Amino acid sequence: MEKDKILERWSEYIKELFDDERKEIEVMKGNFAGPPILKDEVRTAIWKMKNGxxxxxxxxxxxxxxxLDEVGINKITELLDEIYETGEIPKEMLKSIFIALPKKDGATECELHRTISLMSQVTKILEKSHDESKK
Structure with a gap:
């Protein structure tokens, strides 16, 4: 199979894998903001990140x-609070890199691979600090 066809098949497979057929949710109006994200929640999320x-x-x-020093922690906290308040996530933080890992040696079919997603570290902090705030 030529390279272009392989890439096209992987593109189709990933789209199928992550296709979301749910109906769009109507945007609710009102103030639904909870408490702001705390620096301690951001620190905890960073501390829990795995090196390597x-x-x-x-x-x-x-x-x-x-x-990062205290200034860096403050900047990340401010960014996450702004995201939390506005509901708008910067496009750069929504980008992911998908990697297909074969489940067994010699796998050639897309379905015989496990797909992982590499995302921005700040996106991971957003997820983890949000989880921390729920505790």
Whole structure:
């Protein structure tokens, strides 16, 4: 199979895999904001990040995030609070890199691969700090 056809098949497979056929939800109006994200929640989310993992599209490693000083923690907290208040996530944070790992040696079919997603470290902090705020 030529390279272009292989890439096209993978593209189709990923689209099928992540296709979302749910109806669009009507946007609710009103103030539904909860409490702001706390610096301690951001610190905890950063502390829990695992070193040595592959970077996402931002090319920032967990080790680099963990080296941030108080100013860096404040900036991330401000960004996450703004996202939380507005509901708008910057496009850069929504990008992911998909990697297909074969489930067994010699796998050639798309279905015989496990697909993982590499995402921005700040997106991971957003998810984890949101989880922390629910506790």
């Amino acid at each position: 993992k592959a970077t996402g599209p931002d090319n920032i490693a967990a080790k680099q995030i963990k080296a």
